Amino acid sequence: xxxxxDENTKILxxxxxxxxxxxxxxxxxxxxxxxxxxxxxxxxxxxxxDKVPIFDTVAEAVxxxxxxxSAIFVPPPFAADAILEAVDAxxxxxxxxxxxxxxxxxMRVRAGMLGKKTxxxxxxxxxxxxxxxxxxxxxxCRIGIAPGYIHKRGKVGxxxxxxxxxxxxxxxxxxxGLGQSxxxxxxxxxxxxxxHLDILKMFNEDPETEAIIMIGEIGGSAEEExxxxxxxxxxxxxxxxxxxxxxxxxxxMGHAGAIVSGGKGTAAAKIEALRDAGxxxxxxxxxxxxxxxxxxx
Amino acid sequence: xNIHEYQAKELxxxxxxxxxxGKVAGNAAEARAAAAEIGSNxxxxxxxxxxxxxxGTFKNxxxxxxxxxxxxxEAAEIAAQMLGQxxxxxxxxxxxxxxxxxxxxxxxxxxxxYYLAILMDRxxxxxxxxxxxxxxxxxxxxxxxxxxxxxxxxxxxxLGLQPYEIRNICARLGYSGDIAKQFGKLLQGLFKLFMxxxxxxxxxxxxxxxxxxxVLALDAKFDFDDNALYRHPxxxxxxxxxxxxxxxxxxxxxxxxxxxxxxxxxxxxxxxGLAMATMDIIKHCGGEPANxxxxxxxxxxxxVRNAFKIILGDPKVKAILVNIFGGIMDCDVxxxxxxxxxxxxxxxxxxxxxLEGNNVAAGKETLANSSVPLISADTLADAAAxxxxxxxx
Numbered sequence: 001x002x003x004x005x006d007e008n009t010k011i012l013x014x015x016x017x018x019x020x021x022x023x024x025x026x027x028x029x030x031x032x033x034x035x036x037x038x039x040x041x042x043x044x045x046x047x048x049x050d051k052v053p054i055f056d057t058v059a060e061a062v063x064x065x066x067x068x069x070s071a072i073f074v075p076p077p078f079a080a081d082a083i084l085e086a087v088d089a090x091x092x093x094x095x096x097x098x099x100x101x102x103x104x105x106x107m108r109v110r111a112g113m114l115g116k117k118t119x120x121x122x123x124x125x126x127x128x129x130x131x132x133x134x135x136x137x138x139x140x141c142r143i144g145i146a147p148g149y150i151h152k153r154g155k156v157g158x159x160x161x162x163x164x165x166x167x168x169x170x171x172x173x174x175x176x177g178l179g180q181s182x183x184x185x186x187x188x189x190x191x192x193x194x195x196h197l198d199i200l201k202m203f204n205e206d207p208e209t210e211a212i213i214m215i216g217e218i219g220g221s222a223e224e225e226x227x228x229x230x231x232x233x234x235x236x237x238x239x240x241x242x243x244x245x246x247x248x249x250x251x252x253m254g255h256a257g258a259i260v261s262g263g264k265g266t267a268a269a270k271i272e273a274l275r276d277a278g279x280x281x282x283x284x285x286x287x288x289x290x291x292x293x294x295x296x297x
Numbered sequence: 298x299n300i301h302e303y304q305a306k307e308l309x310x311x312x313x314x315x316x317x318x319g320k321v322a323g324n325a326a327e328a329r330a331a332a333a334e335i336g337s338n339x340x341x342x343x344x345x346x347x348x349x350x351x352x353g354t355f356k357n358x359x360x361x362x363x364x365x366x367x368x369x370x371e372a373a374e375i376a377a378q379m380l381g382q383x384x385x386x387x388x389x390x391x392x393x394x395x396x397x398x399x400x401x402x403x404x405x406x407x408x409x410x411y412y413l414a415i416l417m418d419r420x421x422x423x424x425x426x427x428x429x430x431x432x433x434x435x436x437x438x439x440x441x442x443x444x445x446x447x448x449x450x451x452x453x454x455x456l457g458l459q460p461y462e463i464r465n466i467c468a469r470l471g472y473s474g475d476i477a478k479q480f481g482k483l484l485q486g487l488f489k490l491f492m493x494x495x496x497x498x499x500x501x502x503x504x505x506x507x508x509x510x511x512v513l514a515l516d517a518k519f520d521f522d523d524n525a526l527y528r529h530p531x532x533x534x535x536x537x538x539x540x541x542x543x544x545x546x547x548x549x550x551x552x553x554x555x556x557x558x559x560x561x562x563x564x565x566x567x568x569x570g571l572a573m574a575t576m577d578i579i580k581h582c583g584g585e586p587a588n589x590x591x592x593x594x595x596x597x598x599x600x601v602r603n604a605f606k607i608i609l610g611d612p613k614v615k616a617i618l619v620n621i622f623g624g625i626m627d628c629d630v631x632x633x634x635x636x637x638x639x640x641x642x643x644x645x646x647x648x649x650x651x652l653e654g655n656n657v658a659a660g661k662e663t664l665a666n667s668s669v670p671l672i673s674a675d676t677l678a679d680a681a682a683x684x685x686x687x688x689x690x
Binding site for chain 1: 422423424454455497522525527528556566567568569571572573575576580624625654655677678681
């Protein structure tokens, strides 16, 4: 097992004919992921990479191929519509890679998703990877934009708000011989679909996951909520890192969600909450892998 | 994105949010004409994106960015003292801000000051209206000392502002009768403005009642969602680049995410999270980062080149740390970009490069074989330590 997706999961890509979506769809195919359909309105009937059928609508793609997960690469002005289309088509998981979606759009999308079965991951996220068992973790399920080869199948669950910082953590783990069950990037936007806590609960219940590393950053209180829950309920060793302890208050550090305002969302407060929950906190970003080794004792 | 007070006033007028009469002026003659239209009891306010204007001082020695006057002549005189001058307040830093516009407005008599704001709340994923009977002061202080004097009303994202919610807020602020009616209209206008213009925050501080029975928004602070500006060209046009760090304006042209800081070790990183973490580790090693710079998860050679130019344009920078995790990107492409940039800009300060990821061996070889005198590092910790050491010798 792993969480959310495994090597048998069938995925479709919305925005597969765009340069960004197409490039990463190809990389997922190369990784051995079961990419079974693409969706681009007006391009139904064509093929991607000479083998993956393209449909005009998500509903058609799901009906024809049985895909249960959609990876969304649609540009920001059309992304909210694309997410709602995936929700209406009844996919289990909508992973939204798109960066730069207006917050109002995400607010309405989240409100519109209430009571639906679809889980949203992202937006503005690198996606998720359940590594495969082949060389360079080939044969896994890669949804999004993470480099597949840095992974290794194993027992560590990884959850993070960022992209390259997650790769850094995964790479440190892989080099220490610690493989991963699933690596989830939840995204750096202020309103997103899935929180640190949601993923933490899944890792806690997943029999394959034996340890968890959580990478957060300044802004909001998602890390504190996850820490409070972990203190009471988490059965597995945990390590964490919080980026942004040197960031000036009031400035948005790249990610729209990464801002310290009104004295809230500081790295110091988050680190204190994590330590209070018995979580091993990495003192600097070079120490993320080692922190998990210490947590596992 | 922020806007000026006079621009906020124009938005208020458009959305029916009651506010004192006022006009913007770019020279003394315009100030005189605007003041003549308003009559007596006039306030002249310097237009800069910073708080504390009233207590600020101009670099020419003139005191105060907010003045009360009685005649058009006085208004013109005060405007002439402010325009073209640099105002320093507790929020501008020592360098201050150039005043190129003043606002001439009706100085209304105030009975009582209140606080009113609408903001996008990430916890409830909804707009939240924040109101308080304690206006005109720093709301963070009110929140700390007397939190029960601040009232929050969460608004449903799809249903919008309901009449009962307005009644709730009126009850908390002590409004009834005609004042409640006027406030209801003001709040409806403000909420519509917030939603229609993709605001992330609009803060009215103070909201005032007047002895003659009016409710007015006296001052406003806006923050717009940058991601939504593409659908509001009229608001995007209000952007005033002279209010921003010129390095940040330059970086934005090349789609680089740059924030200037006060340290002397510049960093160039791909990805926002890793960029923050790189600043953190510089500090952890005893250095001070000169900037936050994210060239994007998939940086191009061209972006790396422009990023170098911006970094080297900052005279405070004494060393550069490049940290690239080439996930999908080919590290060799990045390495070639670094070498090309260094040759072009005539690098004369220490450069520490840490490359990791895809095709890293070829990238390191490109760096080693180049004539650029760079310091190569293997891990993030190694890179930060080397950068700090490079400036301490």
